[in-house]
Amino acid sequence: MTDPIAAPFLSHGTELPPVPGGSVDGLLTRAAERFGDRPAVIVPGAGQVTFAELDRQADAYARGLAGLLGSDGAPVLLSMALVPEFPALYYGIIRSGNVVNPANHMYSAEMLEHALSLSRARAAVVTPEVYQRLAPLRERLPDLEHVLLIGPAQDGVPSVLDLLADAPAGPAPVPSQGEATACVLFTSGSTRKPKPVQLSHRNLLTGAVQLSTAHEQDAGSVVLNGLPLYHPMHMNASTHVGATHVLSGGDVVDSVGHANEYRATHFYTLPFRLIQLSGHPRLGELELATVRMVASGGFPLRPTVLRALDRQFGVPMLQGYGMCETSSLAASDLLSAPRPGSVGRPLPGSRLRIVDLESRLPVAPHAIGEIQVQGPNVMKGYLVPQPEEAVDAEGWLSTGDVGYLDEEGSLFFLDRVRDVFTTGGVLVAPGQIECFLAEEPEVAECAAVDAPEGGGLVPVAFVVIRPAHRPDGPQALAALLEGVRERVNAQLEPHQRLHRVEALDELPRLANTKVDRTALRKRVR
Template sequence: MSDESRVAIVTGAADGNRPEPAPRRAPRAPRAPGAPGEAGTLGVMDGLMQPRPLTIAHILERAERLHAHKHVTTAGTERLTYAEVADHTRRLATALDRLGVPAGARVGTFAGNHRRHLELCLAVPATKRVLHTINIRLSAEHIEYIVDHAEDDVVFVDRGLLPRIWPSADRLPRVRHWVVLPDGSDMAIPADPRILDHDELIASGDPFAGSFEDAFTLEDENLASGLCYTSGTTGPPKGVLYSHRSTVLHCLGTLAAGLIGLSESDVVMPIVPLFHATAWGLPYGAMMAGASLVLPGGSADPAHLLRLIETERVTVAGAVPTVWTSLVPDLRSYDLSATRCLLGGGSAVPPALSETYRAALGVPITHSWGMTEVSPVGAIGGTRTRHREATEEQRVAVRAAQGQPMPLVNVRIVDVETGGELPRDGHAVGELQVAGPWVAGGYFRAEGEDGFTGDGWLRTGDLATIDAEGYLRLVDRMEDLIKSGGEWISSIELETVIASHPDVVEVAVIARPDPRWAERPVAYVVLRDGSATTAGQLLRHITPMVAKWWLPDAFVFMSALPRTGTGKLSKSALRDSARAP
């Protein structure tokens, strides 16, 4: 059954009546050994375990029952316990019923990282609706496309962000209600019957009593729970439709010891936006583990983030490399001694950046690799016990890898031309493909099916190596490789050596058309404030590290590099600039 049809057939209490708890399914009787049609002399049989579905409601219920005293802090100004968050979530569940939002309907959110958004991440899927987190950084054209494509029934939007999306309201007739979330701003709210106030909506009803899991028992754990769209850098955004099963299993993956290893003693701060695959699943993992949560609100100001990490004694935080780079100048001005794991993702973490954090805090930035289609985390970096005897240079090289796949995630590399699987020797380069229970098996409304192999693996578009220990190292995106004079140049490797210069903050290397060589590399560089480093100095710095024909034809200095809506470098924008006359 397709994901689209699953959403369509779910039924619920759109009229506001609380659904009766569904009866628990009785376990099936074991198959008799040797039954007809079964292989082997002994046959096969089912286990006798309870077939209880994996649900997001269980994450909420566990946090409420076992960790009610733990806190969710927003921007350092609001602190609520999990018990209070659960109460608000219960009220939100009844409010969705009063609005007539049917089970299976998509509920959009256009909001920052704060407590009310977290409550939506819990209430919407727990009540059998589908959470659609909308990227607030997208263009109006893309926002309208995905809201219409998702057929959102209701959209919850931060008051300060309302001017970004309200001009599109009349072009989105399927949205029946726009619910405004208070965010501390005093932005004017248009007089329109479609606009509702979130806090008034919540306050007007009583929270339902009883168990979330009993009230919203799932008939099938594979029912849709969340919808997140890709950034659309290579075509229209594609919808990735998560299930309760995939979300809970990914959540448990974040608790895996030796990787991220979230635990009850942690204080977790997702700097990465909630609209990006629910902040990499960190809030769900934190609540499952009983860890406290710190949400930074709408500000990415370095001083604000560093102050939160210090005052809240944050132990685990996740952000894209751009954010980690912005914090470097003031790292030593704050007490960040509580940190034990700093996750980087969204794009490759430059080794020099990771080592800067290790030198300052004793904690490097840990690589993670994933995609929206992988929920999003598929691999976690870092050294293992066998590296204790390695040289420091060897450990730096290991930390620079994207890491080993998380439990239940399978990876392989295949020859781009033949599709044959390549050896795991750390040298063979092929397209990275991935499979697992929290990896997409298709796109919403069956668009982009060429992104999957005939045997069901996701084609990532990344070129990578895998070594004998399973360490994954990205070589490049397939579209970012540079072919000069018939030879391949890795933009990622070239970026790494350029970024090793102490004055380089960011760098992106792209191919520029060349009449003789077909393509030649050009480096776009952001230098530290006050740096007088020249192109010639950068060229001399990297010359000993790469082949002569890898050396960029030009260095273009910029104050900032263009970015996609998810904060990744936008090489397509740079390529357009390079092609411009």
């Protein structure tokens, strides 16, 4: 094994192209000047809006919000689904001189209260569905002065459209820029409650340039986006280059149809939707006529999924790695040379390294440790102080994720630091076990976790059996699971071998679609 200390290794991204100055909403201003009549956002079945129209709407929202809140950086929570109004409100809030706080529209009442309390939001722009969860909380949120609905006013709650009607005449406010905070994103909460991440104008502008460069987007691109808009990195990248953005986040087969209908060049969706697509009964009749790349992030896709989609569509299947703290992606596969199993190389202008979990020293290729990211896309910091600093004096962000780099600088993501454990003094990364488990033909989905046994911790797994392989009766199921366990263990190192495999109808998931390993640990305990 390579000595993890003797040969520290850095993976460098390519050179970063020039990043525009000013404020984030300037992306929209420049796009409207260059591509005014071109569709900026299309929502199938709900219409479209041009860059010029979007810019005018953002301007009116900015004037209305400045009249309501002033222009001194007031936090404004924005919670909505894939709808055309989102970009105008996102850029309008920033243009008003205030700070946009995009939030998951699927948040429970508890999570909404957590986000609003931490950010001390003075206003919230939400759908009627989100307001039903928010209304009972208002008396516990003293900072929340205004709630505005997406759509018509209801029960005395004004509509955000009133901002357009009541916007004062004259130019929009001049927002802050540079290192000032433009946006606060909330982390996924996969290990604890979401943390509020401060991103500056420079962070977001850098992320837009990095992503559009890495994925070779330009003014002729049509980007189909099936990802949640509460992390709007793809919207910023498309606006930067003047690409058309098609929002299609429902059934993945419908999204394939929308990609063909609008001649999409880039197709972004969630990993679990690609898993669904790879096993869909209609897969054999589908095509992506104009798409040049399909990409996902959040968790790595197993090789069988990638091979099935590659055989059917014949386009690169890219995986990426990023987090709120990196503004956009931190790494992405190359369009020209995707690496199966890898989540790619650092984005332009950024660097990656792996550090030992105990010594915190950089390690050599193939040595497992914590992933660190350095670059102009790394956040300003958390809005609320955390027990440990995430960014050190040299600008290295400790991600809380475990992985390794190969000799070429490609990153392989394995797990969260909180999910790895030791057995007999040897590190076990459940993600490595899942790579083998997911290759079993009976297994549709899987997750491995640690379970207490004999005074220590051992690996156990939960699987969802494909419908075609589900046996009749508990004895047949037990035999199937034991067969899976034996075949997988034959490929694993002794410390990785599964002590048992259990079947579930479905894996528990968080609001961001990641597997809820905390719930699985509770189950085995």
